[in-house]
Amino acid sequence: MKKENGAHKYRRDTLLAHLGRHPEAHDGAVNPPVYHASTILSANMAEWEARRDPSKRFDVVRYGLLGTPTTFALEEAIAAIEGGYRAMLMSSGLAAITAALQACVKCGDHVLMVDSCYGPARNFCEKVLTRCGVATTYYDPLIGDEIARLMRPNTRVVYVESPGSLTFEVQDIAAIAAAAHEAGAKVLMDNTWASPYLFPSFLHGVDVSIHAATKYIVGHSDVMLGAVITTEDMYLPVRTMAADLGHCAGPDDAYFALRGLRTLSVRLERHEKNALAVARWLQTRPEVSRVLYPALPEDPGHELWKRDFLGASGLFGVVLKPASKGAVYAMIDALDLFGIGSSWGGYESLILPTHPERGRTATRWTSEGPSLRLHIGLEDPQDLIEDLERGFHHLRVPAAAA
Ligand SMILES: *Cc1c(COP(=O)(O)O)cnc(C)c1O
Secondary structure, three states, X not given: OOOOOHHHOOOHHHHHHHOOOOHHHOOOOOOOOOOOOOEOOOOOHHHHHHHOOHHHOOOOOOEHHHOOHHHHHHHHHHHHHHOOOEEEEEOOHHHHHHHHHHHHOOOOOEEEEEOOOOHHHHHHHHHHHOOOOOEEEEEOOOOHHHHHHHOOOOEEEXXXXXXXXXXXXXXXXXXXXXXHHHOOOEEEEEOOOOHHHHOOHHHHOOOEEEEEOOOOOOOOOOOOOEEEEEOHXXXXXXXXXXXXXXXXXXXXXXXXXXXXXXXXXXXXXXXXXXXXXXXXXXXXXXXXXXXXXXXXXXXXXXXXXXXXXXXXXXEEEEEEOOOOHHHHHHHHHOOOOOEOOOOOOOOOOEEEEEOHHHOOOOOOOOOOOOEEEEEOOOOOHHHHHHHHHHHHOOOOOOOOOO
């Protein structure tokens, strides 16, 4: 965009193509160049002093840790896409989670954490927050406005993640946020599944939106990166905590993420289309008990998902009919196109066995058989279906369940 402040008048796909680009500042280059910089030199002491104006701490280039034109460009684009005030980058999604939590609590405070949260977020509460004198209570992801009953005078954070990791429950974020704000707590959301594009969290009352940019924003399985987007209110507290903790993101990683962001909407559209095709096929299979994907009309979270989300990404769960671990492993080993590996959000398909029942404390997760998590990539979905069909030959279905 050649004119300042164009962000207000354009639609989101246009913003994805244009935000964070400043060719006039970079000899006309379409993409902001990669600034490899720790030390930033000042021409004289007056400039040194001007750069160190505390009110501009996160607005000017003064030290690599606090940002460069490359990271500022990505932050500008990510914040605008989700509709937040400003964004900041960290070295990983997990660093974004922990810095955001640390910014909101002190010794003696209380956190309400969704029982279906990303495992390492729970681990941080158990291992680190406990040691700092911060108590955590886990709650049912389907609690809705009943969360008001769990609020304590010292509850500072209600942490949500929707759909839930591994189990994909859709949360009523607006109802939870209303109850949290009523009690004076902030709402922190892990919004990684939807990315900044498919869930405009701030319209639903979220104060701090957390992303593993490692997943869909980067989109190519080659970078670790975290992002936090906040309301105006929460910007300085979180940004200051992140800087105090020494968090930052590498310049090449920020560059790759900005490049990934340009195609976020077209990739997500295809991920959803492919995932729906594979999920619908899985629903017809005798080996499958349930598919956990809110984009399916049969999913218990479908109505809420339709109300709140602008689309679905390509990650979902599958509960199989009873089968032995050996049979499940043989099925996965027989697949040709699905990779076996952590993370997701890249252009390629992945599969892993999951154990949602192991992480829970507030609710019980019961399943009829083994669980899987599938990430559906940008391959032709018919090839993915044929690959899974081949894999299913290795699953022996008990006669009674068939
Ligand atoms: C992967 C993931 C994270 C952590 O991101 P990293 O960049 O791997 O640290 C956080 N939340 C969710 C829901 C994730 O899937």
